[in-house]
Amino acid sequence: xxxxxxxxxxxxxxxxxxxxxxxxxxxxxxxxxxxxxxxxxxxxxxxxxxxxxxxxxxxxxxxxxxxxxxxxxxxxxxxxxxxxxxxxxxxxxxxxxxxxxxxxxxxxxxxxxxxxxxxxxxxxxxxxxxxxxxxxxxxxxxxxxxxxxxxxxxxxxxxxxxxxxxxxxxxxxxxxxxxxxxxxxxxxxxxxxxxxxxxxxxxxxxxxxxxxxxxxxxxxxxxxxxxxxxxxxxxxxxxxxxxxxxxxxxxxxxxxxxxxxxxxxxxxxxxxxxxxxxxxxxxxxxxxxxxxxxxxxxxxxxxxxxxxxxxxxxxxxxxxxxxxxxxxxxxxxxxxxxx
Amino acid sequence: xxxxxxxxxxxxxxxxxxxxxxxxxxxxxxxxxxxxxxxxxxxxxxxxxxxxxxxxxxxxxxxxxxxxxxxxxxxxxxxxxxxxxxxxxxxxxxxxxxxxxxxxxxxxxxxxxxxxxxxxxxxxxxxxxxxxxxxxxxxxxxxxxxxxxxxxxxxxxxxxxxxxxxxxxxxxxxxxxxxxxxxxxxxxxxxxxxxxxxxxxxxxxxxxxxxxxxxxxxxxxxxxxxxxxxxxxxxxxxxxxxxxxxxxxxxxxxxxxxxxxxxxxxxxxxxxxxxxxxxxxxxxxxxxxxxxxxxxxx
Numbered sequence: 178x179x180x181x182x183x184x185x186x187x188x189x190x191x192x193x194x195x196x197x198x199x200x201x202x203x204x205x206x207x208x209x210x211x212x213x214x215x216x217x218x219x220x221x222x223x224x225x226x227x228x229x230x231x232x233x234x235x236x237x238x239x240x241x242x243x244x245x246x247x248x249x250x251x252x253x254x255x256x257x258x259x260x261x262x263x264x265x266x267x268x269x270x271x272x273x274x275x276x277x278x279x280x281x282x283x284x285x286x287x288x289x290x291x292x293x294x295x296x297x298x299x300x301x302x303x304x305x306x307x308x309x310x311x312x313x314x315x316x317x318x319x320x321x322x323x324x325x326x327x328x329x330x331x332x333x334x335x336x337x338x339x340x341x342x343x344x345x346x347x348x349x350x351x352x353x354x355x356x357x358x359x360x361x362x363x364x365x366x367x368x369x370x371x372x373x374x375x376x377x378x379x380x381x382x383x384x385x386x387x388x389x390x391x392x393x394x395x396x397x398x399x400x401x402x403x404x405x406x407x408x409x410x411x412x413x414x415x416x417x418x419x420x421x422x423x424x425x426x427x428x429x430x431x432x433x434x435x436x437x438x439x440x441x442x443x444x445x446x447x448x449x450x451x452x453x454x455x456x457x458x459x460x461x462x463x464x465x466x467x468x469x470x471x472x473x474x475x476x477x478x479x480x481x482x483x484x485x486x487x488x489x490x491x492x493x494x495x496x497x498x499x500x501x502x503x504x505x506x507x508x509x510x511x512x513x514x515x516x
Numbered sequence: 517x518x519x520x521x522x523x524x525x526x527x528x529x530x531x532x533x534x535x536x537x538x539x540x541x542x543x544x545x546x547x548x549x550x551x552x553x554x555x556x557x558x559x560x561x562x563x564x565x566x567x568x569x570x571x572x573x574x575x576x577x578x579x580x581x582x583x584x585x586x587x588x589x590x591x592x593x594x595x596x597x598x599x600x601x602x603x604x605x606x607x608x609x610x611x612x613x614x615x616x617x618x619x620x621x622x623x624x625x626x627x628x629x630x631x632x633x634x635x636x637x638x639x640x641x642x643x644x645x646x647x648x649x650x651x652x653x654x655x656x657x658x659x660x661x662x663x664x665x666x667x668x669x670x671x672x673x674x675x676x677x678x679x680x681x682x683x684x685x686x687x688x689x690x691x692x693x694x695x696x697x698x699x700x701x702x703x704x705x706x707x708x709x710x711x712x713x714x715x716x717x718x719x720x721x722x723x724x725x726x727x728x729x730x731x732x733x734x735x736x737x738x739x740x741x742x743x744x745x746x747x748x749x750x751x752x753x754x755x756x757x758x759x760x761x762x763x764x765x766x767x768x769x770x771x772x773x774x775x776x777x778x779x780x781x782x783x784x785x786x787x788x789x790x791x792x793x794x795x796x797x798x799x800x801x802x803x804x805x806x807x808x809x810x811x812x813x814x
Contacts, residue, residue, distance in 0.1 A: 203631075203635065204637035207630065207631035207635070207720070208628040208643065210627065211625070211690050212643075212646075215687060218655075219650065219653060219655045219685075221658075221661070222655070222659070222665075223657060226657065226661055229660055286544070286548050289548060290543060291552075297552050299796075299800045299804065300555065301556075301559055302796075302807070303560060303796070304559050306741065306789070306792040306793060307792075308788065310745070310765050310788070311785045314765060314766075314769045314784075315562050315563070318577065319565070324578045329578065329579070329581070329582060362555075362559065366808055367807060419654060421748050426769060429770050447656070454659075454660055468657075471657050474654050
């Protein structure tokens with residue numbers, strides 16, 4: 178593979194030269210469609226967003242005056258940005274924490290010699306096939322102040338109905354419930370894969386030493402799957418920073434909601450970006466929001482990298498315990514991305 | 517990123533445990549099954565209830581206790597939904613969009629993944645790192661320039677091309693296929709084919725593709741589902757006359773204003789879910805295997 182494509186290598190027939198050419202060039206031909214298309218539809222738009230963010234830029238009128246970083250200072254001084262930021266963080270906490278706790282519990286239950294294990298796995302994955310739009314539509318009916326199962330339940334107990342789409346915290350709970358319903362089973366399966374990579378003899382020897390079920394779970398399972406748990410947390414975080422359909426469509430019929438609630442009480446950052454870009458036709462400010470969001474996600478990505486590096490360092494320390502097994506547990510989740 | 521690279525090992529080495537090897541310490545008790553039944557109920561209830569209300573009259577949403585038995589009006593409500601928004605067109609469009617994107621992503625990913633896994637070329641490692649880095653880029657944030665491109669320069673808004681083209685390749689697909697193929701094809705097989713006179717395309721087509729088939733199926737499933745459920749971008753570039761399933765359902769849920777027809781809306785939601793539900797019933801096992809081997813949020 179060290180020879181270059183020399184047109185005049187003595188002793189080579191035309192056929193052989195063609196063959197060498199084929200070997201050299203084919204790999205580049207095979208990977209180029211991906212790189213060319215990705216540059217056009219992935220990379221260029223992200224970079225060009227920064228350019229747009231430096232101008233007054235109207236949806237219809239197009240590019241205006243160069244304003245430098247003014248769009249960024251405007252956005253950072255806009256109470257609506259911080260409202261959306263706070264809502265995003267709040268919904269993130271309400272979704273990531275219960276999601277992880279339940280996913281770990283579900284994975285632990287599935288990590289047993291169950292009857293009909295495929296059926297149970299499929300049943301927890303069922304919500305994943307329901308699109309966020311349909312989830313939002315269905316949960317709008319479920320989390321209705323006036324009709325539906327929850328309202329009926331509260332009325333039958335003689336309680337005041339909860340104003341799900343009007344009050345801040347209930348609306349965040351409703352939106353977070355949509356995310357949790359769709360993703361908990363999915364994350365449980367990832368954690369289950371990690372749990373299955375834990376060597377069984379560890380449990381066996383712990384059981385012989387008299388450790389009970391709960392003790393084995395806390396002292397063996399949780400430490401062994403920690404890398405995967407961190408992976409799940411980070412991907413859930415990056416995902417929940419980009420929530421759009423759920424708040425956009427929650428109760429959209431009755432409140433005339435395009436912006437995430439009658440008072441933007443559940444407007445997320447991507448929804449704020451959408452409001453700026455399309456209803457308000459302000460591409461300049463919207464692009465600034467896109468880049469701020471991009472930076473936020475990069476920060477989380479760096480945290481991800483640092484945490485996983487720390488864990489890798491722990492793996493290499495001469496501590497007793499199954500280092501290799503821990504690494505395998507980390508490996509069981511092939512890397513994630515959010516697209 | 518180190519998680520990503522380390523992950524290669526896990527894909528094939530994760531030990532599998534069968535029910536036969538179960539020991540006393542992991543035998544499930546009745547509590548486990550009770551919890552699983554509760555989970556199944558929680559997962560299935562919203563969908564079942566949507567179907568129940570979608571097959572009754574709208575006022576049945578107020579029934580206490582909750583209605584759990586389907587009524588006779590499902591087809592009537594579906595017909596109403598089809599009259600309110602262009603669901604027929606939406607289903608056709610979504611099949612075309614998701615189908616085209618799936619074929620494209622699977623083909624280009626297999627091609628590039630095969631090159632990264634099995635061919636030697638200058639710059640291979642650097643380019644592979646580039647693929648991994650691009651996986652982390654949230655392309656959703658590039659919508660403004662993409663919208664300018666589609667509306668001002670290409671005049672594609674309102675056409676399916678505007679939705680299809682931005683989905684034609686994914687970095688994840690390339691990485692996924694590379695991870696699979698790197699272990700599954702022995703280098704000797706490629707050398708033997710070369711000695712027998714196969715050209716590089718022949719090697720890819722007759723060795724790479726057959727070996728890649730299981731991973732292609734999994735990647736295809738995830739890609740189809742991601743394209744089918746996508747909402748933000750189709751909302752921006754497809755108008756109400758030429759909707760996707762998701763934009764049509766969003767329009768349907770807004771159609772009633774303050775007094776929506778709950779049965780019609782939920783019947784529409786059921787229709788929008790049905791194609792993926794059928795796919796899930798047929799290929800759910802592969803989907804689970806894909807997630808557990810380390811597939812990804814689409």
